Amino acid sequence: MPAPSPPPSRPSSSARERPSRAPPATYSHAASLPALPIPPIAGTLRRYLASVRPLLSPGAFRRTEEVVGRFAEKGVAEDLDARLREYAGPRPSFIEEFWTDAYLVPDTSPVLNLNPFFLLEDGPDQKTAGSLVGRASTLAFASLKFASLLKKEQLQPDVVRGVPLCMAQFQHIFGSARMPVLNAPDVVESYDKSAHVAVMCRGRFYYFSALHSDHSVAVDVEDLALILEAIMADAAAVQADPSKAAAAALGLMTTQQRNTWALARANLTRDSPNNAKTLGIVDSALFVLVLDEFTPGSIHEAAANCLHGTYDLREGDGKGQGYQAGTCLNRWYDKLQLIVMSDGSAGVNFEHSAVDGHTALRFVSDIFADTVVQFAQSITSTIYSKDHIPALLDAVVRRDASTFDSKPKRLDFEFPTSTLDDIYYAETLLGDQLLQSETHVLEFRDYGKKFITQNKMSPDSFVQMSMLLAYYRLYGEFVCAYEPVLMKRFRHGRTEAMRSATAKAKVFVETWCSKFRSKSEKVAALKEAIADHSSLVKAAANGEGVDRHLFALKCIASRENVPGSEELFDDEGWKKLNHTVLSTSNCGNPSLRLFGFGPVVPDGFGIGYIIRDGGLQYTIASKHRQTKRFANTLAGYLREVKDIMGNHKKLQVRQFRHTSMDAEGGGMAEASELADHLVKGSFSEGTDVPSAGGAKARPSFGGVASPAVDLYAGYDDIYGESEPAPPPMGGVVKRRPSIDLKNVKELGVVTEITPREPGGGDKGE
Numbered sequence: 192m193p194a195p196s197p198p199p200s201r202p203s204s205s206a207r208e209r210p211s212r213a214p215p216a217t218y219s220h221a222a223s224l225p226a227l228p229i230p231p232i233a234g235t236l237r238r239y240l241a242s243v244r245p246l247l248s249p250g251a252f253r254r255t256e257e258v259v260g261r262f263a264e265k266g267v268a269e270d271l272d273a274r275l276r277e278y279a280g281p282r283p284s285f286i287e288e289f290w291t292d293a294y295l296v297p298d299t300s301p302v303l304n305l306n307p308f309f310l311l312e313d314g315p316d317q318k319t320a321g322s323l324v325g326r327a328s329t330l331a332f333a334s335l336k337f338a339s340l341l342k343k344e345q346l347q348p349d350v351v352r353g354v355p356l357c358m359a360q361f362q363h364i365f366g367s368a369r370m371p372v373l374n375a376p377d378v379v380e381s382y383d384k385s386a387h388v389a390v391m392c393r394g395r396f397y398y399f400s401a402l403h404s405d406h407s408v409a410v411d412v413e414d415l416a417l418i419l420e421a422i423m424a425d426a427a428a429v430q431a432d433p434s435k436a437a438a439a440a441l442g443l444m445t446t447q448q449r450n451t452w453a454l455a456r457a458n459l460t461r462d463s464p465n466n467a468k469t470l471g472i473v474d475s476a477l478f479v480l481v482l483d484e485f486t487p488g489s490i491h492e493a494a495a496n497c498l499h500g501t502y503d504l505r506e507g508d509g510k511g512q513g514y515q516a517g518t519c520l521n522r523w524y525d526k527l528q529l530i531v532m533s534d535g536s537a538g539v540n541f542e543h544s545a546v547d548g549h550t551a552l553r554f555v556s557d558i559f560a561d562t563v564v565q566f567a568q569s570i571t572s573t574i575y576s577k578d579h580i581p582a583l584l585d586a587v588v589r590r591d592a593s594t595f596d597s598k599p600k601r602l603d604f605e606f607p608t609s610t611l612d613d614i615y616y617a618e619t620l621l622g623d624q625l626l627q628s629e630t631h632v633l634e635f636r637d638y639g640k641k642f643i644t645q646n647k648m649s650p651d652s653f654v655q656m657s658m659l660l661a662y663y664r665l666y667g668e669f670v671c672a673y674e675p676v677l678m679k680r681f682r683h684g685r686t687e688a689m690r691s692a693t694a695k696a697k698v699f700v701e702t703w704c705s706k707f708r709s710k711s712e713k714v715a716a717l718k719e720a721i722a723d724h725s726s727l728v729k730a731a732a733n734g735e736g737v738d739r740h741l742f743a744l745k746c747i748a749s750r751e752n753v754p755g756s757e758e759l760f761d762d763e764g765w766k767k768l769n770h771t772v773l774s775t776s777n778c779g780n781p782s783l784r785l786f787g788f789g790p791v792v793p794d795g796f797g798i799g800y801i802i803r804d805g806g807l808q809y810t811i812a813s814k815h816r817q818t819k820r821f822a823n824t825l826a827g828y829l830r831e832v833k834d835i836m837g838n839h840k841k842l843q844v845r846q847f848r849h850t851s852m853d854a855e856g857g858g859m860a861e862a863s864e865l866a867d868h869l870v871k872g873s874f875s876e877g878t879d880v881p882s883a884g885g886a887k888a889r890p891s892f893g894g895v896a897s898p899a900v901d902l903y904a905g906y907d908d909i910y911g912e913s914e915p916a917p918p919p920m921g922g923v924v925k926r927r928p929s930i931d932l933k934n935v936k937e938l939g940v941v942t943e944i945t946p947r948e949p950g951g952g953d954k955g956e
Contacts, residue, residue, distance in 0.1 A: 220355035228734035243764040255764035267755035284683035294544035303789035308497035326535035328415035333558035336586035371453035382475040389476035392426040394440035417946035440520035443617040497538035559782035661825040672773035688738035
């Protein structure tokens, strides 16, 4: 290998002076946050019975009442509740460890089961937004600035409506990886000193260093564009034969059951120190930047690509079984992934066990907003100074071409025969999953938030009722539905469950679908169900939920071998409550085009929705269900509401997307207002924790309530005194020392790649 040449010769940038008024420290509110309250057990049991009643037959409900009565009268409930309060005493949250374990214990593939996705709106600068390298470099640069501020604890803390939120999850968004462990729960390992980015292209792995030791950013957008061009050129040369790409696509192993991946990983590293070091470089990266040479033909394809990648089986030479050439080869589901496609469409797929949707969305909305601000600065810089528009992510960028090595390097694994077999079978098993899954997008534009609020209804509760109604109308069945309520106002808070299938919701769907009820009766039933849903959400947000308290009692009983609770948790009521047919989540933010996740039970739907002023967007995923028909039924109901409650003039929304891509692959999509609302909106909590669904189960706490709508909006500026960073999250989450990248050039599996000079031709090695 030739001696490394210096990075492209442009003037080095110096550190910018910070504003005199420093922002509040990222964790400045940690010490003042209240602990998540444990509600009185009597109230929890009463709310539990109210939650399961509409899901059960009268006879089944009577049996559940009797079971709950015995659970309380025999003293089991009081004993477990006392043990839980004792357990919670020294901990920041009574549910955190149990909830993290609920993600890490099941022997389940994260793809389609756990990891949610976001699809961003198109970038503002048409010179870069329509190209893979242009969009990837701007988003990667914004991501590095976000990571820099976070590592320096200078990232503005989340404050919603004057209420500070817990920032503890941000300790695990960068430099973290979910690690498979054979016959044991997975662990999440976080590398505090992570300073490099992993890149995937055509299933191959690359990395480049991006942050200085003081956490300042070492590369700019132009550097990143050159780095990514070099990576794509190298991947095209090394992986010129697409029929051979699948054979070396190690990322496929992260789609398998966790025991399968743990065993394959052990075999891969047992006889090869180089493989262990190479995996360490991937694990400890800040994030994975995924370069997909794929152009979605419709919004459905764009959503599916961000959720699970594409399936593209080709015939080959006609002598074999064909080969896989889809983007499903180009994923690493154990980490945060920033995915960019050939037309500049971009999204995020994130590992969910230690990070909820609200945390991931803060990252996504900030990096998108930063690209808008950067574009605005470029427009006004010829008239005003660049600082006339304040930077959103005002990180120090210190490009030092003489001393910092940011050249990209390819990582090559030494695959034993057993690993090659593992990769092949992983691809065929994943192919089955993808062919069994369907993702459909409903972009309803007749009305949105304004119409709903003008009719004095809660937008989120209105959408919840719409999904229950669509299922009932299509199948004649009232089923369990779930949305998460954000609990980050409490220390180390995650989510509480809101069970939307209430008794009043059941009355509503039956009334609306009846041929013998008047329009006024239907509207009255809808509004009553919405009011009931809204009040229950507020109670859950204040710590008066059901699922997390009972789930924690179940975990305490298992942890301390306390008998007497088996009857409650084996009862049909508990099983019905935890068979989430409609797993839903609300995520409203102008940076997003879509977001979604897979169903959490085989006969269910996963539905992510966004409420806009002039429209409602649903991303619906299912396995073996009539996904498009469900979406059409949903749209039909929404139009009925408009007909019954009165037409409302369709909002004329400013067009923002430059790419022609609507639900059928053509036409201009509805835009979102940007301006002052770029970082406002409600935030989703992603997907539910799924049941095992027939997968090989590890020892666990049994049935799990599901984690997915945030009912808070916006970031308000607030300044507070700096406090020490909060302790790491509970559960199986570990801090790891930073991997030493100084001597990786000595590895036989690392190949350095030289980016071209700006404005010049390629440089040979």
